[in-house]
Amino acid sequence: MKLSFILWLAQILPQPAADPLCLATTVYLEARNQSELGQRAVAEVALRRRDSGQWGDSVCEVVTARKQFAPTIVNPGLRMKNLEAWQQAVQVAFQAQQDWRLPPGQRHEVVPGASHFAALDLANPAWAASPRVATIGDHTFFRVQRLNPPAAAPVPTVTVAALPATAQRMAP
Template identity: 40%
Template sequence: MTLRTLALNALIGAAALPFGAQADVTLSTSNDPNAFLGAQVSQLLSHERDSVMAIETDTVAQVLANFKPTAKPMAPVQVEYTGAFLAEQPAASGGENWECLTQALYFEARGESVKGQFAVAEVILNRASSSQFPDSVCEVVNQGTGKKYQCQFTYTCDGRAEVINEKKSWTRLGKIARLMLDGAPRRLTDGATHYHTKAVNPRWARAFPRTASIGVHYFYRMPRA
């Protein structure tokens, strides 16, 4: 047992004594340990501390010299907007937000090209990233649900049951949802937060800057203040 350990044990033992007991060591009202350990003990502790610190410093230096990082930085998610690329991807799964995004792609864009499906996913994630919309994918997708034809995504408030009949489409769209949630770049729509089919001409589109035309959809960004 080192001198430092003995001294610290004595300090702990003294601190544990009840205030009314007769103790061999009188506790000082000062927070300075020199006041009750004594100058000689403090000097010995200081010498031992310096020795230990020197050893620890050498040890740390040796560890750092021999350290070889093994973790590789995470590579950005790379995507190609083709059916062949999606076919090579593993079957996807996920939690609530993955389910909501896959469902939105299924009912909003399953008849679109792969590029168009990625573009719709971008809009949903751009909304989730914007302070103007709810924070999560599921909240974005279901915003306004419950008011017929007053929701943000028609399939959630058109009164029809959401039934998944096309399993292959669901599997493919689930892969897109997984890639996008995992950080695939949003480079198709230039920050779009809205879209509509080319078959309609909503009034709001006149005030929103159009950012892209992909498949059967036009994409728009919210006007800047």
């Protein structure tokens, strides 16, 4: 299957249904030749960036932000032929998203605080002088900037007095 088809499909799927597809595609393109731990670390960086809101509000927005992850760097005509690696990437993406739904202190973070990664034998970005979090396989993970999850939106409160009279009778 072609990368362009997957990216098109992600655009027409509703959110958040498209996010696992975008995350799996990124894991496949960035780390299909890495260990499961290395794949998980790549997924974690994308999820941490999504939480920060600095690169987008969805995983798809984050991984398709200009020149940030492989989906926007590699040729869209690339054929993703390795079915076994694709299945592994999908599994890692779903597991990472499931774990990421836990409160921050309960997550099984592989690269805590990492906001960037690079294969330093292929690239030497300016931010590579930032604090290193870990090296897993071919990737080195960095804490380029401290990313805090966005503050939780206040939960609206509804008082019984604000409800219409018919609703007040049904309120507990």
